[in-house]
Amino acid sequence: MIMDRRDIEKLTSIVGRGNILTDKEERICYAYDATNQLHLPGAVLFPASATEISRIMTLANRQGFPVTPRGAGSGFTGGSLPVEGGVVVSLERMNRILEIDEENLLAVVEPGVVNGDLQMAVERLGLFYPPDPSSMKFCTIGGNIAECAGGPRAVKYGVTRDYVLGLEVVLPDGGIVDTGVATIKGVVGYDLTRLFVGSEGTLGIVTRATLKLLPLPEAFNTMMVTFKDVVDGAKAVSAIIRSGVVPTAVEIIDGVSIGCVKDGAATGIPDGVDAILLIELDGDRGSIDRDAASVKDLCLENNGLDIKIASSKKEVKALWRLRRALSPSLARIKPNKLNEDVVVPRSKIPDLLSGVRDVSEDKGLMIPCFGHAGDGNIHVNVMYDARDKGETERAWEAVKAVFELVVRLGGTISGEHGVGTAKAPYISMELKPPVINVMKDIKDLFDPKGILNPGKIFQCHRGGSDEGP
Ligand SMILES: Cc1cc2nc3c(=O)[nH]c(=O)nc-3n(C[C@H](O)[C@H](O)[C@H](O)COP(=O)(O)OP(=O)(O)OC[C@H]3O[C@@H](n4cnc5c(N)ncnc54)[C@H](O)[C@@H]3O)c2cc1C
Incomplete structure (x- = not known):
């Protein structure tokens, strides 16, 4: 209406x-x-x-x-x-950090608090809020909760859902509910908090969140390793994970993406590099030194070319700036991109990257890949020009081919960006009809009139089919 x-x-x-x-x-x-x-x-x-x-x-x-x-x-x-x-x-006016409880390691925040502002506020007190989407300078905690955002540190620390203890939520009928607890444990009744996390603003509007904090790790070690072949870089990631070392972050950047940032800034990356791993370790000094030595050995065993260890906060920032500049710098290739945040089991990253290369060749499109390799979450960016009808069609075909590959490899079509409208046509590639129906029943229970964020997740709300393309 x-x-x-x-x-x-x-x-x-x-x-x-x-x-x-x-x-x-x-x-x-x-x-x-x-x-x-x-x-x-x-x-x-x-x-x-x-x-x-x-x-x-x-x-x-x-x-x-x-x-x-x-x-x-x-x-x-x-x-x-x-x-x-x-x-x-x-929610931008509701942007107050209401409380930081240093005794119980909790923060209570309004949904419009910017992720990076919370990070800085708790770090000043020697505390740590791990979820760190690359958009942390501007994205909000409410948006992070609705999408269950992740970030580079998810390898070791998990994603937003692992830090949300309780929520205040306004329901579609105007009711206000409090879910969850302000304690580390709590199992009274269904876990509604987890249901709201990742529900993409379709079940209720989050108006307050109680978040778990950790003590700030004593020390960090950030290193950049270059490889001549992206598949070698991916094999090094699998080897690191298999070795038992748990890095804070392992980000991979492929050759096409490197080319984009090199065009825009002096990076010092030599020609002939087809992959970069950005690896971060944290913990106490002793364990970091031991883990860093193992990681270096494993990278060299997998044909790593050059290893640069950041020796100052400024150098650490410079390495991360390179990673965070990637997404915006892709516009140098083509004006439009379909950015898919697929996840595969970590041992399958080499298969994913070589499979995407095949799709890229087959469709005649550039598909730069980078992302959170440590947890198998790779951002696959299909670049195209929307003014070119043929190219646009091939871009969508490429997306479908990538999703088919991901499902074949035992992965998921979205690790952190959610479904929204962009992935709604594809959910049936991953979810079976009975599961989709249970999800639709939950939506109907919360929002029988379908007024809260309609048109998201499901292509067809009721009575129709979510058959994929
Ligand atoms: C350059 C760049 C890098 C990125 N890197 C990452 C990354 O590393 N990891 C990652 O996970 N994502 C990443 N993202 C995606 C995006 O930043 C995240 O999805 C983020 O969580 C969205 O937050 P937002 O405040 O912008 O929410 P919005 O985009 O405004 O909204 C996202 C969803 O949340 C819902 N929503 C917002 N607030 C509320 C609320 N209070 N209650 C209920 N629903 C609500 C909206 O309806 C919508 O469905 C990146 C984006 C960009 C542009």
């Missing part, structure tokens, strides 16, 4: 005149995310509390207009886009 003038007046009275956008030029700023789609919301709201969000949802539920929650809009799958119109609820 389309909102009318009276709905807008009621919404204005809920959030206040200065906290609603209705002009087209302003709404357009909230029509995008990191995909190239554009969906204009009817209005953008900036509530300041769970109570205001509850009143918005109550009105939306009564009038039947869609509501789409939004953090920083950095998602790669269209999750924050109002594909069926209605209002966008931006």
